[in-house]
Amino acid sequence: MRIMIVGAGMVGYHLSEKLSGEGQEVVLIDQDDNKLRRIERDLNVLPVLGSGASARVLEEAGIDKTDLFIAVTDSDEVNLISCIISKQYNVKTRIARVRNEDFYAQGTAQAERALGIDLLISPDLAITEEIMRLITMSQAFEVAEFARGRIELLGYNAQAGQPCVGKSLQDLRDLQGIYDFVIVAISRNNKTIIPRGKDRIEVGDKVYLVMRKKDVPPVENLLFNAASHAPKNAFIVGGGTIGYLVARQMEQKKINVRLVEQNSKRCEFLAEQLEHTVVLNSNGLEAHDLLDEGIDQADLVISVTNSDTTNILSSLLAKHHGAKKCITHITNPGFIPMLGKLGIDVPLSPRQVAANMILRFVRGGGKIVNITTLQGSDAEVIEMKIPNNDKFADLPLKYLEFPMGAIIGAIMRGGEIIIPTGDTLLQPNDNLVVFFTKDALQAVENLFGE
C-alpha cells in the first residue's frame, strides 16, 4: 500500500516509523528540508519537499497512486486543504488532524462527510477520551479495550506486599477457572518479555493482563489486593482544552474537581462554563496553594498544561504530598522512559494517542480489527480474525507454533469470550486478541496468513 503523510512533526514521524516498519511504501511531505533529511536517515521513507496544500507538490509526490492520505501538519487549514485537494485523485482513505474545536465540535460526522474526509482526529479529544478511560481503572496505569469493551488489557505496577509478587506464572495459571486472566507481558527495566511458566513477578514489574471486563474487580483484588473505583476527588492542573473537557466530563460523573489554571482570563471562562468545578488561579507548582485546596487528599491528579516540565513537576509534587495517582501529559517522547523511575504513574503522550487512533483506523480493513500501542513499551496488541482454514480447526493452543514474542490474551467466538489455556481449542473465524513485542508482528501475520 502506498501511503502519503503530510507533516513530519511528531505524529508524522511516529506514523512513518510504524507504517514503513511494516513494509508499507511511505511518502512523507514537509516544508522543512532539515527535518526530512533527518527522517530519511532514520527511516525507509521517500521524502518530498514542499507544501501539502499544493496540488503540484502532491502530484510530484505521486498522489494519483496513493491509497491512504494522512495530513498531520501543525496547521489545521493545511491539513484540511490538502485532504480536499487529494479528493480529485484516486485516494481511498483520507485522514486529517485538526486542533481547532470549531472544525469538529458540533456534528463531527457531518464535517467529515462534507469535506470528504474519512477520519478527523483531534489530539485534545483523543487525549480526553484516553484520560476518561483511565480514571475508571484507578489501579491500572494502562487500559486498552477490545471486543467492543468486553475485554480489557490492563497494566499494573507490582508493589511489595501484593499477593502476586514472587509468584511464578505457573502458580498463577492454576487459578484459571476460578479467576480467568492471562498475564501477557511483564515489563522490567524497560524491557518487555512474554513470560513463561517459570518466570516470577517481581517488585517494580509492570504486569500486563488480559481479562473479561466483568472479571476485573475480583482479579484485581486477588492479585494486587486492590479495588479500582472512580476517583472522588480529582485535581486538574492546566485549564486548556484538555483540562476543560476532562473537567466537564468528570462533573457528569459526580467527581469533585479542582481545576488549577495560571491565566486569570482563562479562569473566568472556565468558572463560567463549568458548573461544579472549583477553578483556582494558580500555577500548579505552588505547593502552598495546592495543599490549601487539599491536593494531599486527591485520588487523582491530572497534569495537562502545555509545558512538560510543569506537568512532571506538579505530578511529583502532588505524589510527594500524598495524592494517590497521577496522569501526566508529556509531549517530549524522550522523557517517557525515565518517568517510571521518577514515580510518574501514567505518562500520556498526545503523539502516541493520536498515532494510535490513526493506526487503528488504517488497519481496520484487513484481518486486523484493532491495534493498540502500549505507552512506554515497545509492545502492541491486535485484535485479529484467524482465517477460515482447516489447519486451525480444533487445534489446542499448546500445539500451535506461536511466534516467540507473541501470546494470545483472549478469544472471541460468536458472542462468547474465552480466556485461553494451553488446552483451549481454536476454531476457524475466531477473533483473537494477540499481544506481541514489535519484532513479532510479521511472524504473527505470517502464521495467520491465508
Added chain:
Amino acid sequence: MGLIANIKKDLIIPELHATSKKEVLHELAAAVVKQYQGLDEQTLYQILLDRENLGSTGIGDTVALPHGKIKGFGEIAICFGRSRDGIAYDALDGKPAHLFFLLIAPEDTATSYLNCLAELSRFLKNAQTRSRLMQAADPNELLAIFAQTE
C-alpha cells in the same frame, strides 16, 4: 501445602441440606463458625455473598469454590460440602454444582491465600478425583481421599 490433606473431619458435610446458592453459603458458613471461635456467621456469609456478586465461584464441572478474606481471623480454613442432587450456582457451564469447597483466610495473608486457591483448583481439575468425591459413602471415605493429596 497440605491444606486439603489436613481438612478437619467436622468440616466435611457429606450431605448438604441446602437447595439454593444462598442456602449453601449459609450452611457452609455455619459449619465453619461452629469450629472457629470468634467468627460471626452473618459477616462471613456477607463476605462470601459479596464475592459471588462479583462473579460466581461456580467454576463448572460440578465444582464451586466460594471464598473470601475476613478481618481478624487468624488462620486459613476450608470446609467441604457435597450435594448429590446438585444446586444451581450460576456456574460457568450453566450446570448445577455438587462439590463445594469453602475457603476463608485472614485479610493480610494474601500470598498463602493465593496458593490455597491454586491448590484447590489443581485438586479439582482432576475428573477422577471429582468422581471419587461423588461416590464416597461417608466422611471417613472422603477424609481418605483428601488425605491422599500431596
